Amino acid sequence: MTSTDAIAPAEPATRHRPVIVRVLRNPLGIVSTAVLVLIVLAAVLAPLLAPYGPNHAEIGDTLAPSSAGHLLGTDSAGRDVWSRLLWGGRLTLLSALLCAVVAIAIGLPAGLIAGYYGRGFDSASSWAANLLMSLPAIIVLLTVRTAFGPSVWISMVVFGVLISPSYFRLTRTAVQSVRNELYVDAARASGLGDARIITRHVMSVVRAPIIIQTALIAGVAIGIQSGIEFLGLGSPQEPTWGAMLSEGFRNIYVAPTVMLWPALAIGLTVAAFVLLGNALRDALEDLPKVKAARSAKGAAAHAGAEAAPPGTLHASVPAGAPAAAVPGTDGHLLDVRGLAIGYPTSDGAVKRVVDGVSFHVDKGEVLSIVGESGSGKTQTAFAVLGLLPDSARIVAGGITVDGVDTVRPAEGVVSHARLRALRGTRIAYVPQEPMSNLDPNYSVGHQLNRPMVKLLGLSRADAKTRVLDLLDRVGIVDPRRTYDLYPHEISGGMAQRVLIAGAVGCDPDLVIADEPTTALDVTVQAEVLELLRGMRDELGVAIVLVTHNFGVVADLADRVAVMQHGHIVETGAVRDVLGSPRHAYTRTLLDSMLAGKEPLTMLTATTGATA
Numbered sequence: 288m289t290s291t292d293a294i295a296p297a298e299p300a301t302r303h304r305p306v307i308v309r310v311l312r313n314p315l316g317i318v319s320t321a322v323l324v325l326i327v328l329a330a331v332l333a334p335l336l337a338p339y340g341p342n343h344a345e346i347g348d349t350l351a352p353s354s355a356g357h358l359l360g361t362d363s364a365g366r367d368v369w370s371r372l373l374w375g376g377r378l379t380l381l382s383a384l385l386c387a388v389v390a391i392a393i394g395l396p397a398g399l400i401a402g403y404y405g406r407g408f409d410s411a412s413s414w415a416a417n418l419l420m421s422l423p424a425i426i427v428l429l430t431v432r433t434a435f436g437p438s439v440w441i442s443m444v445v446f447g448v449l450i451s452p453s454y455f456r457l458t459r460t461a462v463q464s465v466r467n468e469l470y471v472d473a474a475r476a477s478g479l480g481d482a483r484i485i486t487r488h489v490m491s492v493v494r495a496p497i498i499i500q501t502a503l504i505a506g507v508a509i510g511i512q513s514g515i516e517f518l519g520l521g522s523p524q525e526p527t528w529g530a531m532l533s534e535g536f537r538n539i540y541v542a543p544t545v546m547l548w549p550a551l552a553i554g555l556t557v558a559a560f561v562l563l564g565n566a567l568r569d570a571l572e573d574l575p576k577v578k579a580a581r582s583a584k585g586a587a588a589h590a591g592a593e594a595a596p597p598g599t600l601h602a603s604v605p606a607g608a609p610a611a612a613v614p615g616t617d618g619h620l621l622d623v624r625g626l627a628i629g630y631p632t633s634d635g636a637v638k639r640v641v642d643g644v645s646f647h648v649d650k651g652e653v654l655s656i657v658g659e660s661g662s663g664k665t666q667t668a669f670a671v672l673g674l675l676p677d678s679a680r681i682v683a684g685g686i687t688v689d690g691v692d693t694v695r696p697a698e699g700v701v702s703h704a705r706l707r708a709l710r711g712t713r714i715a716y717v718p719q720e721p722m723s724n725l726d727p728n729y730s731v732g733h734q735l736n737r738p739m740v741k742l743l744g745l746s747r748a749d750a751k752t753r754v755l756d757l758l759d760r761v762g763i764v765d766p767r768r769t770y771d772l773y774p775h776e777i778s779g780g781m782a783q784r785v786l787i788a789g790a791v792g793c794d795p796d797l798v799i800a801d802e803p804t805t806a807l808d809v810t811v812q813a814e815v816l817e818l819l820r821g822m823r824d825e826l827g828v829a830i831v832l833v834t835h836n837f838g839v840v841a842d843l844a845d846r847v848a849v850m851q852h853g854h855i856v857e858t859g860a861v862r863d864v865l866g867s868p869r870h871a872y873t874r875t876l877l878d879s880m881l882a883g884k885e886p887l888t889m890l891t892a893t894t895g896a897t898a
């Protein structure tokens with residue numbers, strides 16, 4: 288396969304600085320971090336730093352001012368204020384941590400599931416979140432205190448439950464925004480399961496807001512907990528800053544400083560958490576910028592994340608048995624029979640956007656589906672890949688891939704359970720917009736590596752060797768360097784090569800390429816077509832090539848199916864269809880191309896697919 292300068296990595300690589308470095312470059316970040324580190328250290332080292340136990344009392348020395356024996360004086364029970372401040376810090380910080388852990392443990396998984404899967408769980412959990420948010424927290428906490436006694440731990444667990452909807456909503460919204468991203472579809476098409484997609488691709492989007500939220504919630508939890516203790520509702524046995532505040536308030540006119548120290552500690556800690564939250568937000572804001580940079584670059588993206596070994600690609604791959612002849616499919620690798628796809632309309636009907644579509648593809652064959660924009664090419668391809676939106680319905684027909692019925696008549700939807708076993712290893716995907724199909728959060732190598740480790744069971748080292756070889760084969764000039772680059776650091780043409788490498792990485796039998804050259808400039812288009820040809824000639828991969836361009840069809844395809852308004856109007860060998868088109872629509876498409884016109888804009892509709 289060829290390599291050109293056009294696909295050398297961009298210079299210089301604009302690498303992410305680690306978040307911690309970015310936080311520490313921000314004055315607010317460094318001050319808040321320093322304050323929190325000091326407070327946490329003081330709390331952790333309380334047994335060493337505190338001269339007295341938290342409840343050690345000297346009855347004869349109450350409300351004493353600062354002295355050599357009592358650095359910050361004593362309280363009304365003769366207890367050392369400095370020691371209680373240190374011990375109190377332990378309890379106060381731990382209780383805030385407990386509150387955040389409880390809130391995250393409930394809100395995060397619930398938000399992930401509700402955002403990713405939607406439907407019934409989403410409705411039920413949203414209802415529960417609304418209910419929790421409508422409860423007045425302070426009344427609930429007072430009730431719990433009455434029922435269970437004055438325990439700071441129980442209060443913080445309950446408060447954690449009460450604020451868990453904030454994590455739920457944050458997570459759910461973030462997941463909903465990323466659920467339909469092309470790189471999530473591409474990861475699905477490459478064979479990764481839901482659990483892995485959620486933990487790797489979706490969680491990376493949620494991580495930043497969760498971290499920011501946790502810094503803020505920790506501050507709020509300390510404030511609430513101190514408030515409860517200040518009201519005198521805490522346990523007298525548990526030294527907390529809130530309890531010290533309450534004690535100091537009762538003696539404010541006699542010894543004002545007893546109240547000053549816990550107030551300072553609470554104020555400093557809450558302010559430091561809030562400032563740290565803001566600094567984290569600033570530091571993590573780079574992510575959308577990176578995404579924007581990627582979209583601006585425009586082209587290439589993820590078609591899977593797998594690779595194949597040098598020389599004998601097929602021989603090294605533990606693919607399943609060859610496709611057996613399946614009754615009704617004549618042994619075709621892909622067999623689509625009378626497929627109809629529809630979407631519900633507001634009047635309750637179902638509008639068919641694909642209707643009565645039948646075609647087949649055999650091993651090592653390239654079938655091109657050609658047609659104007661909106662003719663149903665992508666919907667057909669997505670039905671094969673199982674990437675149709677949730678609202679889509681398979682109104683009629685069936686699809687068999689490599690002997691497996693992924694769509695059975697009357698089932699109404701694509702069977703993801705049956706398709707899952709085929710994804711990546713038997714069927715792969717090369718998308719239209721390479722950039723949007725690569726996850727911005729992971730390096731190119733990482734994304735290519737994962738499916739091979741998961742689907743082929745390779746070690747990470749073996750998978751890396753395989754990825755490097757594949758990157759070389761698809762014409763990447765410096766595979767080792769490209770391996771470590773992030774998607775925004777490569778060009779569109781490179782991204783499409785990366786995706787092609789990924790598509791063949793687990794040695795599939797069938798690749799669905801959806802307008803793989805549309806987003807690329809003319810020179811790179813030719814190179815990508817050459818790569819697809821190599822995929823067919825060298826690896827024997829069958830390709831379904833979706834395009835609106837007859838030039839691409841003539842260049843690469845063995846057979847062609849012409850689509851208009853959801854129907855296949857003509858199909859046959861490329862030579863026959865291009866040499867003597869029988870259908871008026873095919874002639875119009877060809878004429879427009881020969882006249883140098885853009886076929887997508889000059890066609891006029893003559894028939895329509897309807898419900």
Ligand SMILES: Nc1ncnc2c1ncn2[C@@H]1O[C@H](COP(=O)(O)OP(=O)(O)OP(=O)(O)O)[C@@H](O)[C@H]1O
Nearest residue numbers: 630640658659660661662663664665666667676835
């Ligand atoms: N989620 C959806 N809901 C309703 N209709 C949809 C949905 N997605 C696609 N369609 C409709 O399905 C029809 C076929 O769309 P499809 O994307 O398959 O066209 P295409 O031939 O691939 O065009 P293009 O080359 O522009 O991608 C279009 O009329 C489109 O409006």
